[in-house]
Amino acid sequence: xxxxxxxxxxxxxxxxxxxxxxxMAQFDLYVVNVAAPTLQxxxxxxxxxxxxxxxxxxxxxxxxxITGGRLGDLFGSRVMFLGGxxxxxxxxxxxxxxxxxxxLVVARLLQGVTGAAMVPQVLALITGVFSPAERPRALAWFGxxxxxxxxxxxxxxxxxxxxxxxxxGWRAIFLVNVPAGLLTFALAHRLVxxxxxxxxxxxxLDPVGAIGxxxxxxxxxxPMMLGAAKGWPLWTWLCLAASVPVLAATLGWxxxxxxQGRRPLLDLSLFRIRSFHRGLVVSGAVFGxxxxxxFALTLVLQSGLGLSPLAAGFSFAPLGLAxxxxxxxxRRIPPARAARTVLGGTLVAATGLxxxxxxxxxxxxxxxxxxxxxxxxxxxxxxGLAVPALTGAVLTGVGPGQAGSAAGVxxxxxxxxxxxGVALLGSVFFSVLGSGEGPGAYAIALxxxxxxxxxxxxxxxxxSRALLRPEADATAKxxxxxxxxxxxxxxxxxxxxxxxxKNPSKKILGKV
Numbered sequence: 001x002x003x004x005x006x007x008x009x010x011x012x013x014x015x016x017x018x019x020x021x022x023x024m025a026q027f028d029l030y031v032v033n034v035a036a037p038t039l040q041x042x043x044x045x046x047x048x049x050x051x052x053x054x055x056x057x058x059x060x061x062x063x064x065x066i067t068g069g070r071l072g073d074l075f076g077s078r079v080m081f082l083g084g085x086x087x088x089x090x091x092x093x094x095x096x097x098x099x100x101x102x103x104l105v106v107a108r109l110l111q112g113v114t115g116a117a118m119v120p121q122v123l124a125l126i127t128g129v130f131s132p133a134e135r136p137r138a139l140a141w142f143g144x145x146x147x148x149x150x151x152x153x154x155x156x157x158x159x160x161x162x163x164x165x166x167x168x169g170w171r172a173i174f175l176v177n178v179p180a181g182l183l184t185f186a187l188a189h190r191l192v193x194x195x196x197x198x199x200x201x202x203x204x205l206d207p208v209g210a211i212g213x214x215x216x217x218x219x220x221x222x223p224m225m226l227g228a229a230k231g232w233p234l235w236t237w238l239c240l241a242a243s244v245p246v247l248a249a250t251l252g253w254x255x256x257x258x259x260q261g262r263r264p265l266l267d268l269s270l271f272r273i274r275s276f277h278r279g280l281v282v283s284g285a286v287f288g289x290x291x292x293x294x295f296a297l298t299l300v301l302q303s304g305l306g307l308s309p310l311a312a313g314f315s316f317a318p319l320g321l322a323x324x325x326x327x328x329x330x331r332r333i334p335p336a337r338a339a340r341t342v343l344g345g346t347l348v349a350a351t352g353l354x355x356x357x358x359x360x361x362x363x364x365x366x367x368x369x370x371x372x373x374x375x376x377x378x379x380x381x382x383x384g385l386a387v388p389a390l391t392g393a394v395l396t397g398v399g400p401g402q403a404g405s406a407a408g409v410x411x412x413x414x415x416x417x418x419x420x421g422v423a424l425l426g427s428v429f430f431s432v433l434g435s436g437e438g439p440g441a442y443a444i445a446l447x448x449x450x451x452x453x454x455x456x457x458x459x460x461x462x463x464s465r466a467l468l469r470p471e472a473d474a475t476a477k478x479x480x481x482x483x484x485x486x487x488x489x490x491x492x493x494x495x496x497x498x499x500x501x502k503n504p505s506k507k508i509l510g511k512v
Contacts, residue, residue, distance in 0.1 A: 026149025069408020158313020304442025349382025
């Protein structure tokens with residue numbers, strides 16, 4: 001048994017288990033990049049099917065994260081995490097046994113939905129179980145896992161494809177999730193604390209928000225992911241234009257619910273926390289730049305330089321090691337210096353992109369994996385410092401009562417930025433490449449992606465300076481101590497943050 005005044009004893013054992021689920025979701029978001037040529041050969045996937053296999057997961061994943069976070073607030077993070085982990089494992093199995101491109105597309109869409117149910121609960125559990133003093137360290141591990149999972153999609157994906165070339169082939173990249181997912185479910189069932197949703201929370205999901213927010217994101221994401229390959233037909237522009245009024249109308253409805261004292265899907269009071277809304281800007285710029293660069297570099301290594309999936313994967317290893325090492329160092333930095341760490345990381349990443357631009361401009365026809373190594377290491381170091389610290393800087397001021405919603409908004413912003421960056425900068429890459437072949441043509445296309453990425457990183461650096469200002473977190477200090485409301489009770493303004501800081505143990509616990 002635990003009590004209201006004692007922390008959950010097995011919280012540090014729980015942390016790697018829930019982070020394993022996050023790792024799987026990130027891994028599957030990027031592993032298909034390195035597997036695309038193999039899917040084309042072995043499954044017979046055409047260009048449109050490949051786009052849907054790669055981007056369909058990102059679309060359903062990003063568009064469902066806010067709803068997934070809100071469901072965790074309503075019905076309990078434990079219930080949603082366990083259900084999401086089991087469903088994600090089943091969806092991965094369906095991906096691995098698909099017999100046609102169409103079947104794989106459907107399974108990937110389902111995989112994204114189940115990932116959206118599972119991943120927001122990771123941040124919600126961290127925020128709810130760890131005390132304010134411990135939370136930055138735990139959130140740094142979250143950021144570490146986000147980046148390493150993406151890099152591992154390139155490195156381990158190439159290894160799995162090589163090892164499975166005489167047997168499972170491309171299926172290995174999905175079927176590896178089955179034993180990992182079952183083990184994660186079993187351990188989480190024992191280690192994640194039980195917390196029942198209050199009766200006030202039951203049955204209060206906002207249906208307009210649950211439909212309107214994913215629909216608005218879909219109207220924006222789908223054209224960005226498919227528009228370039230289809231030549232930007234009229235429907236893509238109509239969808240992009242329609243996304244604005246759909247999202248605006250949905251936000252208007254959310255404000256109306258909040259004014260009535262009801263529980264909207266999107267907790268708009270989060271945006272009154274300066275560190276939160278400013279951090280979302282930094283997150284969007286960092287993730288859009290980093291993951292579009294990863295996508296373009298994969299194309300350069302495999303298609304431009306002719307490397308095998310395994311060799312291309314190993315070429316990412318130094319970047320991955322640099323990211324991991326910097327992340328391990330960043331998690332030891334005191335929370336008060338998190339914003340400075342974000343700023344320093346973005347400047348290191350910007351330096352790496354400048355070095356890359358110089359390398360490509362110097363002799364594009366002689367570009368090689370070895371010459372790309374120094375800028376890749378710098379980019380890995382910079383993002384390894386920025387991403388873990390950024391997660392902590394954005395979420396440290398959020399109280400447990402808003403944890404699921406905040407997690408959903410943050411991860412949606414990150415994944416939307418990643419998907420949009422890959423789609424838009426990928427379009428730039430292919431437009432510049434045209435019908436060109438060979439290392440030189442691919443190097444010039446990479447230069448454009450790196451140049452735009454550099455602009456995004458500099459925007460992130462400028463925005464991260466706002467996180468250095470003391471008043472960015474002043475909101476949490478303005479709320480006096482108050483009795484903690486029951487979970488699911490409407491909370492206006494920033495009361496949740498004040499309760500969280502004054503009564504950090506109130507939201508934790510139950511019988512395990």
